[in-house]
Amino acid sequence: MEFGWSADEKAHRQRIRDLLAETLPEDWEARSTHGPGSDFQTDFAMRFCPMLAERGLLVPNWPSAHGGEDAPVWQQFILGEEMWAAGEPRGAQYMNVNWIGPALMKFGSPDQMNRYLPPIREGRAVWCQGFSEPSAGSDLAALRTQAVPVEGGYSVTGAKVWTSYAGRADNCFLLARVPAGGGGPVGKAAIVILLVDMASPGIQVKQIPALIGEGDIHELFFDDVFVPAANRLGAEGQAWDIISYALQNERTGIARYEFSRRMLDRAVERLKAEGRWYDPIVRDRAARALMLCEAARMLVYRVVDAKAHEQPADAYPSVARWAVVQADNGVNDFLLEFLPEGLIGTDPVQVAHHQRAIAAGIASGAAEIQLNAIARRWLALPGEPKPGEQRR
Structure with missing residues (x-):
């Protein structure tokens, strides 16, 4: 795998950052803690996502036959990283890009695609x-x-x-x-x-x-x-195949590791400013949290790389999903240990991260479900015995 970004990918990321700098309100950090499903963030998303669409940033990886630009799938994940790190200004519409649109394109009828895909690619659709x-x-x-x-x-x-x-x-x-x-x-x-x-x-x-x-x-x-x-x-009779396809996209489509990494960087800068970074225990804990973030990133990138090369689904999405949960919780534990005051109103972004870390092990399939999938598909461990059989 190539771990660097190409010039085109860097330029794509910068265009997204420029739009965020141009459009996010000054009080975004405080307001975004209300959650992606809040009235404020949903209303903002209904204005913001059409801006992404107009600039070719919302679904460039879609096939041109469906209104995209046939861009590499990596552009979708660059978008996801920047959106999640900024507090997800797409609101509920991140699901459209991650898996609802792709599921419709792969399994939908022509009438369904004609009906549902245009509002998604134009940034006007909200699904649950x-x-x-x-x-x-x-x-x-x-x-x-x-x-x-x-x-x-x-x-x-x-x-x-x-x-x-x-x-x-x-x-x-x-x-x-x-x-x-x-x-x-x-x-x-x-x-x-x-x-x-x-x-x-x-x-x-x-x-x-x-x-x-x-x-x-x-x-x-x-x-x-x-x-x-x-x-x-x-x-x-086809639903389970569709669900499996959708979940492969959903479970690695939220770049939680990026928000956690930026939250960790923010915490380190604060600890340095307060003169607490010299403590070797603080540095050790920060290094452990950083390790979890980067491990999660690399595992997610492995899944994206397999998708980019049209390789068949395997157990990696569940492995990556579990790693992302560990990264979220690892950074949250670090913040709770060394900057607990951030949760009482001094840092709204830390409050938002804490809230999302709570949900990390539940959303997109509980963490225990991912461990079961890893046990079966990665470790090849036996499942539950059938009626009348004994576990060996």
Whole structure:
């Protein structure tokens, strides 16, 4: 892997930084602690993302057939690094670039692509994802929301939880299960993906108060919600392949390591200014936190490099995801040990980092789910025994 950036990549990064310097309000640091799902940040994102689009910075890596510039996938990750380090001014729209748009391009029908892709590439779309459930958590295979086939589509009934941005979303990328019966599919094969209009009758959204930011997470309730068959993404029985593809992109699409690294650099400068950097214990802890950040970065870059070379999916996204969680928590622990006063209002960026570190091990699939995937796919450890079998 080439660890340096090309001249074009450096110029692309600088264009993004120039736009941030030009558009972010003076009080952005204080206001961004409200969270990407807050009304303030969502409203700002609806103005900011079209600016990115107009300058060719939002989805340049998309194929030209879908309004992109056929740019290397690295440009998407440069964008992600700069956005996350700045407090994610794209708000909820980071999901569009990371995995919703790519999933639609790979598996969507022509009508779906014509309907959903233009608002995404123009920076006008807000989506939420209906994955986790009260009784299933991150175990998507155990979801219970029902999609009962009816004339012309499906009737959806069930509940989702921890759903980010649902209060302002236009559409929901929903996972549901077709009831078994009559020799129909069961297990993962019975899951369907539905692109649900959030204005549909029968949908109730309830905001969940949370430490991680205003408006970031919600409960969703579906009561006999009709979804047209034309809004099913892929075929019945194909959903798990689509989910796997989407999660490969989602789990490494948030550049948390970049925010943590910049937060660590900020802390070191403050400790130097206060005359505390001479302490060898402080330096040792800082070096450990830096090591975690750079290890996470390199593992994520390994995933991006494989994607750039169109290599098949492997266990690296889960390994990288776990490393990113460790980096977030490592820097947060360092800050709590040596600069705890930042959490009582003296540094709003530290408050924002602390909030996001709390969520790091839950968002995009709980850290325990990643460890299970690593055990199975990387270490080739045995899974749970089948009924009647004994563990060896």
